Amino acid sequence: MSYQAPIKDILFVMNELAGLSHVASLPGYEDATPETVQAVLEEAARFNEEVVAPLNVTGDQQPSTWRDGNVTTTPGFKAAFKQFGEAGWQGVLHPQEFGGQGLPKLVATACNEMLNAANLSFALCPLLTDGALEALLTAGNAAQQALYVPKLLSGEWTGTMNLTEPQAGSDLAMVRTRAEPQGDGTYKIFGTKIFITYGEHDMAENIVHLVLARTPDAPAGVKGISLFIVPKFKVDASGALGERNDVHCVSIEHKLGIKASPTAVLQFGDHGGALGHLVGEENRGLEYMFIMMNAARFAVGMQGIAVADRAYQKAVAYARERVQSRPVDGSAREAVTIVHHPDVKRMLMTMRALTEGARALAYFAAAQADVAHHDANPIVRGAAQAMYEYLVPIVKGWGTEMSLDVTSLGVQVHGGMGFIEETGVAQYYRDARILTIYEGTTAIQANDLVGRKTLRDRGEVARAICAKVAATETELTQAGGVAGKVAERLAAGREALLRVVDYVLANAKDDPNAVFAGSVPYLKLAGIVLCGWQLGRALLAAQAHRDADPLFFDAKIATARFFADHVLTQAPGLATTITEGADSALQLDDAHF
């Protein structure tokens, strides 16, 4: 099997670190019993292992193709997506009243990890549809919700996010697409959107484009952007499909990776104007789009974790099979499988520790989102929401940055075979490379972390999280031994992080360039420390349960310790770089480079 869903690892994280039982006790999540969750995960594993994963290589070798405005997806994708929709996988997270399963984000996160590990390209279609669903459920009116949500949940239709234009990538203030009111409540949309994932395809009957555009009198900048529904086929009040709307795919991109996922250039209004329906109020489009983006950013972080796990699995399998060289300690006279060589172990441990750390943090964050939506106590909700929002750019930024390292190590473990495309690991390396770019580059995540997530509350959430880290350190110190050593490294990491938070707060006003020169290192530092924290918690849980399954729990303990020794050790140096390295980062002007 090319992918084996790590259900045991996932359940460990859900139960011991993310607090599944607490989440399941929240009002509205009564259905998320341990039995149901286990059943959902097992069924997700089966479907993704058997149906979706085998299409991953196919998608790389037979990418989506464009012809005369139509996109034909990889053979097998359409049938698999039909099964995906019919089995209800699009609706795990979404309300039962529209046909969803209404399960916690924590459970949906596990399903999404498996789907993405099985096939990043395939998973992008549901990922974008999820974003569209979030936006419609939050900002759409009742009629829009009734019309679009059930079809999106069933997989009959899919959704897209139309933000980027040739001159407007990270900077949405530069969006130029026009929306002209027609006097009947509808709009005509004119403009060009690029990099639209699944902007055109043959896997669903209709595509619901959510499009950022400007009305004629809108203010300049991001405060003048509105959000519109632009369906590929016009839809009547009953949901029946009408004529083709004036939105056309003029090309798809030739990409480094995720080749099966069609990345479309969409032309709106070349034949009289595309019919658009306003979502919510005019000029509040960016706000709504952020709803989609926050969901999508978290989901892209999960993509990083997913592809990292896939790469890890393949590297382990190869290392167990490939015989090469005698042991350096002379313990055998013949060549052994390379899994026995110290540097191969180090590489596998690095892949494993980075992946498990990021998974733990992401699931922890997902549980915070569930608490934020469902806890009876508004103070608890608020605190959980703030924590979730702090973690989103870290899950996205760190979860994807580490996936570049992990998929690169996956190639390295394979030696020369890793460079041969037929081996399959190069695909993970290529596929992963988009993850630090789309849905906001790592720098954009880091700006968010600095601006909205640290400066706005004067570091309150950051310090609150660090207090939780400190509490874990205390527990680790009390446990002593290996745990005590991990506590020391974690403490050094937390102190480094606090030093940086103080630096950010102290300098943002007077020297914003300096603070933003350190924003990505700050994000990485936070990722390192908070993943180390979660793995420290994992170590404690593993020690508590150790005798029930020594093989499994000993590996968790070793992984936490490895992360502390090999990753957390970078934290103090990063803090020095951030707090003392801005001058040298900023010194050169355009002319010097």
Place this chain on the structure above:
Amino acid sequence: MSYQAPIKDILFVMNELAGLSHVASLPGYEDATPETVQAVLEEAARFNEEVVAPLNVTGDQQPSTWRDGNVTTTPGFKAAFKQFGEAGWQGVLHPQEFGGQGLPKLVATACNEMLNAANLSFALCPLLTDGALEALLTAGNAAQQALYVPKLLSGEWTGTMNLTEPQAGSDLAMVRTRAEPQGDGTYKIFGTKIFITYGEHDMAENIVHLVLARTPDAPAGVKGISLFIVPKFKVDASGALGERNDVHCVSIEHKLGIKASPTAVLQFGDHGGALGHLVGEENRGLEYMFIMMNAARFAVGMQGIAVADRAYQKAVAYARERVQSRPVDGSAREAVTIVHHPDVKRMLMTMRALTEGARALAYFAAAQADVAHHDANPIVRGAAQAMYEYLVPIVKGWGTEMSLDVTSLGVQVHGGMGFIEETGVAQYYRDARILTIYEGTTAIQANDLVGRKTLRDRGEVARAICAKVAATETELTQAGGVAGKVAERLAAGREALLRVVDYVLANAKDDPNAVFAGSVPYLKLAGIVLCGWQLGRALLAAQAHRDADPLFFDAKIATARFFADHVLTQAPGLATTITEGADSALQLDDAHF
């Protein structure tokens, strides 16, 4: 122009850091006058910029193809290689008596950087030919040298290195290819070799394969390997081509990158045996092959530096042109070119500092090789040779590992456009990925660094180099200001490196697994500290010359400082990982993963 040879930067390194004037004063290098060197570099720049660089994209889009045992290279490669040979570029380094230019390795290194930056795939053919030349010049007899060397130097013929077999990659002890003596001094060769770069192509009249094989009574393991010349076409004593030899290309690989470079599977002896000529003595093949490999390893390190510089140039060009977002400090009301954004500056500075640091170290190492070969004083020669040999695995390992980061940042600077193949930066990312693998993976380099280069002399050379680093620190401290700050970081790095050298020496015997679990981090630490050292020297030189060219020298000063603040800061954490992280790296067994 897609590539602009950085002659000014290269000359700065050659003159100020590598000691070109001293090298040119050595016996035998009298021709390497400043005027000659300048002229050679300028001509190399012109040729590589105009002839070789434009073929880089062509090679990616129209890779070499295989049909019926023949390989057709990318359109334009054959003509360019003819020019390359005729202009004498293969012979920069090699003896004048055979038609070479007999210039220092330092000068050849500069030429090779430009060639590789222009086109990694194209440059591989001369790179492998260079290795064959080294082996023949060292271990071949006079007749072999007379027969093969001039043709290889002129580019009429090319050379290959045939080491790898399906079961023998890093572990050459497992080589199975057989060599049967025919009683007339010749041998018949039988076996399969894989991953043979330019093992078959149409760019030269003949291909001189240098092949590792075992004679019938050879001892097991690496002590039973001999080296053979197996020409594609048999050659008579006059050099005239005879009949086709029994070596055939049965396929070429479909690779992640360097697609224009044909990677051949060669079958020897399927039709009665391939005629082979022994090089040197039987069973000393590995020793001779190491001559080729050491040259090739240094050259592959240069490939990393070269592709990193190419990626940097392209990223700078894009960052100067792409307009996106207003400055974070509010200094402009309109969007600006992204080169003005702090994180883009940080990324460009990272690319630049890593590239310039590795370049400085590599050229310094090349100059040591020149001293080692040409100094009149045998003690000086010995010391220089030891220093060169210590540096080779670092130049190879660090020069290529950093190229993965630099080419990845090159993609990141381009945002979404970086992921589109037509942009061209994804090619650098794909091409670079082989560099940490071939000619010995980073782990193999690190084993060499630990074993032959640190343990064998009980750390003598390592400490001698650290003493030189300390001397530079003293100069920097005396200079004060920015230089003083760099001195502090460099001192912390050097102390970390010495701590690790002590650890390696103290533990290699009793706990070799622990030492080798830290071997790659040791290599990276050495790379960081020694590149930081060279950039510290660059800073001093730049301060001395600053007023002559403030724009140029201020950039050198800022780059050295950036490296100290952003890269050297990782050194202490790495040392902790190495000296305290072995247990957790080694704890898991096969069953745990």
